[in-house]
Amino acid sequence: DIQMTQSPSSLSASVGDRVTITCQASQDINNFLNWYQQKPGKAPKLLIYDASTLETGVPVRFSGSGSGTDFSLTISSLQPEDIATYFCQQYDDLPLTFGGGTKVEIK
């Protein structure tokens, strides 16, 4: 199985801060990397797919980058509505696997 290591597990930042979450795969996943946002009591929502493609309707303050085994999700200016848990996921190979999640809070 491909292991996905996400960090940090939680972070606290101020409104307007730039926030970066990283995700490392245990092997090259050919950029088949997605980022999801999950708010409490809700299903996850796709933000970015194929490492850097913004899903339709997602604010442009969200961006993804990386290749091979190392990827990151950046929120350029944190907003109160971005409070959520973020998960990375690889879909290069079965079983599909997720990172452990990063809980983002407002300082």
Added chain:
Amino acid sequence: EVQLVQSAAEVKKPGESLKISCEASGYTFTTYWIDWVRQMPGKGLEWVGVIFPGDSDTRYSPSFQGQVTISADTSLNTAYLQWSSLKASDTAIYYCARGFWPGASQTPFHYWGQGTLISVSS
């Protein structure tokens, strides 16, 4: 509009059987794979498995192989996840999800059901 509507929450006892559902609408059910994802209380996301309703081709995570059964009924546009004998450790929210691209078993999850909470306790 694509929608995945899941069955209601369930409270069960260990050893009981259960089948939960995911009813799809707004697209041709037989042309997209449907996945199941588990989220244990306060934990992350785990992929359970996937089914292609067009021919019932099914793949399971090794962690769930033999523990659950995924099926689909094309006459009802519904996918199912079932257990023959529940354990307390099956307590979780289970989501169904559909990907972007028709016919592709591995795609980003573009659409999600609302989740079904399963509580297993004696």
